[in-house]
Amino acid sequence: MKNLAVAFSVLCVQLCYAQNVYLSKIEKTHDNKDKFLYKKAETITGAEYLGEIEVQGFSNDDAAVFSLIYKKAKEIGANTFSFKPFENINGIPQPINPANYKMALYYTPKENLAGQKGMLYIFASSDKDQKININKKDYVLTPRSYLTKDIISGEVYTISTKKLLGATIRVQAKNHDENLYFQVSSAKVKSDTSGTGGLNLKSGDIIGLERSYADFLSLIYVQNKQ
Template sequence: MKNLGIIIFVFFAQVFSAQNVYLTKVEKTNENTDKFLYRINEEAKQAELLGEVEVQGFSKDDAEVFSLIYKKAKEIGANAFSLKPFENIDGSPQAFNPSNYKLALYYLPKDKFLNQTGNIFLFASSDKDQKIGVNKKDYTLSPRSYIIIKVVPGELYVISTKKLLGSTIKLQPKQGEISQYFQISATKIKSDDTGVGGINLKSGDIIGLEKSYGEFLSTIYNKEKQSN
């Protein structure tokens, strides 16, 4: 009986802590070999609606959540998505809830996607505010938020985590170059693997993201207000 009680407890703990992704509606399917899954806005008017996916439960593992959504989307041939807000009784859209949201899934020809170039997206995943420097201008990002840097082709952009032992990258986007996405990770402490012993301290890594995943984060993270 004691073991049975433990099993039941573990089962319910997993049920209530797990994040579930459901394909809640399938209008049709599309046969294509597209590997990407991009966010769309006004393009949705000319896209082919294939279905809807719903996320229930919150998880800090955004990569795993996106992986589940991606698999559901590819089951019906979707290569694009948009947030579909839940509605209040009066028909107005509800505020985004990271614990429960719905995405509409579409197919859109590659040449119909808009606004795919000319930006650098910077995401903060830490549980604390993080400072980022871009060409000597400082930004403070709250947890699970992001900013968009509109680039000038040919100009050099130096991005820094503004911390001791932190990372710095340099970018020089070309005309028509696809937008780039980066995530600023929290401070990491790990064991030293040099054989000497001790720890390695890394105060903020700048990690390049695949475009599909970056566009997903821009949907579920908060966009910070930026001054000119």
Template sequence: MKNLAIIFSVLCFQFWNAQNVYLIKVEKTNDNQDKFLYRKDDTLSETIYLGEVEVQGFTKDDAGIFSLVYKKAKEIGANAFALKPFENVDGTAQPFNPANYKIALYYTPKEKWVGKDGMLYVFASSEKAQKISVNQKDYTLQPRTFIKVKIVPGEIYTVSTKKLLGSTIKVQPKDNKDNMYFQISSLKVKSDTSGNGGLNLKSGDVHGLEKSYAEFLSLIYKDDTPLK
């Protein structure tokens, strides 16, 4: 009986911690070979709505969830996404719930994507608060948050974990036409080897993020950039 109780507890734990991604609506499909999946640019008018996915259940494996969202998006030819908040009865948007949310999927012609003023993003891990510094300015990142720092071309940016045996990464952007993305983690991060979105530039507990995955994190994590 004791063994049965343990097995039942494990199964219940797995059930309540399981997260699934469902393609809940398909308005139309698009035939394209785009490998990227970026956050939708609200300034672009030539964007085609394709459908929606719904994420159900909470997990700390954000890379795994992104992989599932990516696969569903590519099934209908999407290359862009945006959060679609659930609504209250009065039509107002409900607060974001990491255990249940919807993502709208779109297609935007590649030639319509435009560069942005560059920002350096630093994401926390999904599990615990961490102290970091960016160019000797200290921050405390709460779990599932991120900060942004404006990029100045030619300037050296040093991202460091403030630990005795911590890690440091230095980068020097040549221009500010795109963003740079890093994540701080005290855990081992499993890289995505598919080439469709994952992790690279690993240096201890500072990891460079591929753009598609980073923009997904910017959707489901809270922007905690200090106000100036």
């Protein structure tokens, strides 16, 4: 009976943290072979609506959730997405709820994708506040948040986790309209070798992110104004 009770408790915990990702609507499909899945800016024109994804349930494993979203999006040939808010009874759009949200999927010709703005993105990933230092200035990242800094062409950015055995990296954008994406992690994070969304650079507890995954995090995380 004791073993049965333990097994039941484990099952309950798994159910509490289960997250379902499914295609809730398919309008049409596209046969493109694009490997990316970028967030669609409101100013983008020529995007072809393909369908919708709904995510139900909360999970702290954002990389695993994005991998599921990526696979579903590629089933219908999507290369861009946008947040599709639920509406309350008065028809007012609601802010994103990480435990239940929708994403609209599109195919957007590459030539129509908006250029980047030259921003440095730093994402948190722990369950507690994290202190970081960027070019000798201290910041605090709250859980599941991110901050951005304008990139100055030619400037080198030194990012440190301010820990005894923490990481320090120095990065420089190749041009003024290139974005740089990093995540600060207090836990050990494995690189994604599947080519579907991931993590392609690692230095201690500072991880370089591929743009598709970073775009997803910027949707479900809260921007930290500092």
